[in-house]
Amino acid sequence: MKKISTILLALGLLASVSTAAKRITIKGSDTMVILGQRWAEEYMKAHPDVTIQVTGGGSGVGISALINGATDICESSRPMKQSEKDKLKERFFTTGVEIPVAKDGVTFYLNEANPLSELTLDQIKDIYTGKVTNWKQLGGEDAKIVPYGRENSSGTYVFVKDNILKGADFAPGTQTLPGTAAVVNAVSKDKNGIGYGGAAFAKGVKHTKVKKDAKSPGYEPTEANVKANLYPVSRDLYWYLKESPTGEVKKLVDWVLSPAGQAIVTKVGYFPVK
């Protein structure tokens, strides 16, 4: 009797595990949320027995959820920090698995009416740290610059702060908005606005050509420029998992990295990882 009940218990547990594996949660980056949703839609069409739930909130929110065990996959537009890896190690005894799933050129948006079309990295830094406050200082019109940005839970926020601002704080006058779409919308309506976000967001604004320095040519965030490492502000977009993927999660990861999954990356407006 004991043996039978033990076997039944084991079977029940295995069944519950196998059922749970068919539901996959993906949480994190707002930059990647549309991409994640497109992937989920296409994958679920081909695998109707699998349910994939995709939510945003920012890369920081996704990483916290991964550390707390609240998500299977974390989407992040920045690498995990060492302190986050340490917390993941403390909780789940793993440093996590990092999978680059797409490439992006962090884009600086200008209103279409803005006469300027290119900026150097230093000029962008000066704008967002508050050192430069008027477009005329950069050769534009005599108008106050209105910088738009993201909340600090955003991976794009962290990426820009670390790589463009070199750790300096954003100027207090930076308007904080929840999501890239909101930034694009604000810049499209504000002639003097400047914002940043993923290359996939482009409606109603123009992409600034970014120059490494004053002597270098400016490059737009196109696939060719990002692949050739000409665009100076390119980055990988990641999926983070607690451990090496197995079961249904592995199938999903393999599909995302396949030509079919990477084709969706291009459709959404980012660039394939290979």
Added chain:
Amino acid sequence: MKKQLYWLVVGLTILAFAAPNANAQRKKKTPAQPIPTIEEFNQLKEKVGTLSTQTEAQSQEITGLKTKLEEVSAKALEKGASEEKIQNLEGKFEGLETDYLTTKGDVDKVKKLSVSGYIQARYEWQWASRTGTTAVDPALPWYTGTQGPKSQSNQDNFYIRRGRIKFTYTAGPTSRYVLYFDGSKNTVSLKEAYAELTEPWTKRNLSLLFGQFNWPFGFEIERSSSVREVPERSRAVRTLFPGERDRGANLTIPLVDRNGLRILVNGGAFNGTGIESSIFTWQDPTRRKDYIGRGKVQLPSFGPLHLDFGASGYFGDAYTPAANAAYQVTGWTDTNRNGRWDTGEPYTTRYVAATPALVTTKERLGGDAQIYYTLPLPFCKSGALFFEGYQGKDYSAKYATQYGIVKDTLARGVNKDFGVVNELGFYAMWVTNITSKLQFAARYDFWDPVSDADTLALSDKARQKTYAGALNYFWDDNVRISAALDVPFFSHRKDMAPPLSSSYDKDWDTRSHTATLQVQYKF
């Protein structure tokens, strides 16, 4: 106005008809016109009526135009008022924008302050509580030690083991400030207070801590109690590093951080008395500082395995205050089994000679290793093995008394190793996540307070082995509920005069077996 207009029109009409007739008559020089007939008069009357109606209509039109003119004038006036209103609103908006930026600047400053902490509320039960027996009550003023575990008559309590709150202010990438308090049982104490400076010149980000913080030794000390899988640290760490913290300065140098390989060294100078000394609450009684250092290596992951290891050293002095000659109580018979010494209960004593203040050697060496793994299993997917060993050197008054005290002073380098004994401790712990919410931990902990005891007769020092097990359930992102059991085994030497036997008496004292139920909330 209308009437006047009417009669004017009538008059003009008459004139208009009459004048041509009059002229015609003059021209014709005809005889006087005949009087208009009634029909002609009615026709005239009809025409006047028509003219009157048309005039009325024109009058109304004029009135309408006048009204419109008045409306347009009013709107024009209104527009002027709107412009003024807009200007007022613009002014208010600019004012609000200034207020917003000021508030945002203040909020940004507040966002640099983070508050974190945790509380561990416990229910703890010792087997001694069941029988009501006790060894010796440590609260007695002449308590010197015990031949067995230091258990009290009742160890069946709810209490707050740790109530921590930590304030961290990160001004920027080059500096940080930390203030850390603890409220436990019935006291509040300062655990940490330090400034951390990170240099911006090299890419290594060297950092300096200055203040009160963790000793940079080993793996267990730096690991937060909120993360540890069993209720308490190992016996070795609790004895060799009471309070885990001290006052000093510590420099951290990341040597390598590339492709998953991290090598880090840190070292510092400290007072050496820790934060739990009841005698030296903040002073350093010895002239020389204690020097502590640690090297840590984190290797890149190798498939499902990840290995970290480190080595630590502590080199310093210990200060023992002078003591007067006294008769020390070495034991008592609790005849009424109330856990207290009562008048009339027999006790034994021994004479202890006066001792001068002493400065003696205080050293520790340590090594640690952590192996993390993941398995392709539905349960127990991930886990870790932790190993850590300690070797210490501390002054033992008992040892010094046994062989007689050589008079010493506070002068440095004078027989500092006299009375110093070697200590040895280690632990091995296995932790596994059964599921994402349920975790199991098991630890074997060994502590020998006098590892060179084969040459000593120290009946008040017990070698201890403890088996501990714990189940941790992660209720939600903030709460962890733990159930743990600690089972210590004590072995001690019989109190014997030289020549000494090398055998030990084994004693499994169940009185110190402890069950713990803990709820931890962390934020």
